[in-house]
Amino acid sequence: MLTAESGKFLDRFDFQADYLASRGAKAEKILKVLQRGIRDASHASLLDIGCSQGQITRRLSRDFGFVVGVDIDFEQKTGAFYFIQADGCRLPLVSSRFDVVLLNHVLEHVSWPEKLLAEVWQVLKPGGLCYLACPNRYTLVEPHYRLPLLSWLPRPMADIYVRLSGRGQRYLDNLPSYWTLIKWTHGFNVEDLTLTVLKNPRQFYPDDPALTTQARWVHWLPFWLLRPFTPWLPVWILLMRKPEMATPHTVSQFPAAHEVSFAAPK
Numbered sequence: 139m140l141t142a143e144s145g146k147f148l149d150r151f152d153f154q155a156d157y158l159a160s161r162g163a164k165a166e167k168i169l170k171v172l173q174r175g176i177r178d179a180s181h182a183s184l185l186d187i188g189c190s191q192g193q194i195t196r197r198l199s200r201d202f203g204f205v206v207g208v209d210i211d212f213e214q215k216t217g218a219f220y221f222i223q224a225d226g227c228r229l230p231l232v233s234s235r236f237d238v239v240l241l242n243h244v245l246e247h248v249s250w251p252e253k254l255l256a257e258v259w260q261v262l263k264p265g266g267l268c269y270l271a272c273p274n275r276y277t278l279v280e281p282h283y284r285l286p287l288l289s290w291l292p293r294p295m296a297d298i299y300v301r302l303s304g305r306g307q308r309y310l311d312n313l314p315s316y317w318t319l320i321k322w323t324h325g326f327n328v329e330d331l332t333l334t335v336l337k338n339p340r341q342f343y344p345d346d347p348a349l350t351t352q353a354r355w356v357h358w359l360p361f362w363l364l365r366p367f368t369p370w371l372p373v374w375i376l377l378m379r380k381p382e383m384a385t386p387h388t389v390s391q392f393p394a395a396h397e398v399s400f401a402a403p404k
Contacts, residue, residue: 163346164242165197168269170342171331172238175267175377179203182237185261186219187226187254188244195219195240202238206231227253231261239268246272246313251322259325259380268326268378275313277372282311289313316369319376326378333364335375 169179176182179201186195189207196218199205205219212223224230227250239258248254258268273281280288283305288296296309314322335342337357339350356364368374 162197163343165194166345167343168194168240168242169198169201171335171375171377172267172269175379176238183235184238184240185236186240188247192219194242227257229257229261233260234263236261237263237266241268241270243271243273245270246311249312251312255322262380264380264382266380270376270378271373272319273313273373274371275315276370316374319374323376323378327381329377330368330374331377332368332371332374333361
């Protein structure tokens, strides 16, 4: 299940203003990545798991025909998309409903990532696409608590580190290594677009000057030289497609009264 404690997720961190200000540029980047895998978003359905306050979800609802946001926290949402308050690891949704599922920096916030991915598999149509962005456990500065080497530590030591730094009572996140992430996503047809996005800042994030500046040092380097360093990059971006002839995964079951069925996009 999601590892949210009392209070809303964003209340755990001290960079809410920066986080919210970056949502527009992030949404444009996500849309451009998704356009590589879908022909006509206007006739596609999208599920955004961990949609938070819905800034990215709201932007994508302009291009996609039918959009649903799911989050364990309830935030005031506009009518631009449907919202369901639910645990992403226990989705009250019908099987094979969505063309696209969005997991944008969500996987590291659940205590059972493989269960979340099994739920994604369940709600995706055969041939459906999942956008997954996830930070690296072995990044030098943990991106949520902003503490050096925090995610490298064993859990008991990380909890002590968080308490001593005054950032909370324990370390709640679950950042994977690259090899763990690949293991978790087995069964999907995975395309790693991290280097493609990183090397093309003007195409994928022209409105994010900070990222554009950071990407300058890799723009001129060839793929063959960068590829061995992929496991050490701070963030990965994967496009994962559910095979047309997919083997069912074992996921949570809900009685009919708790199942939400949506009509097809108009």
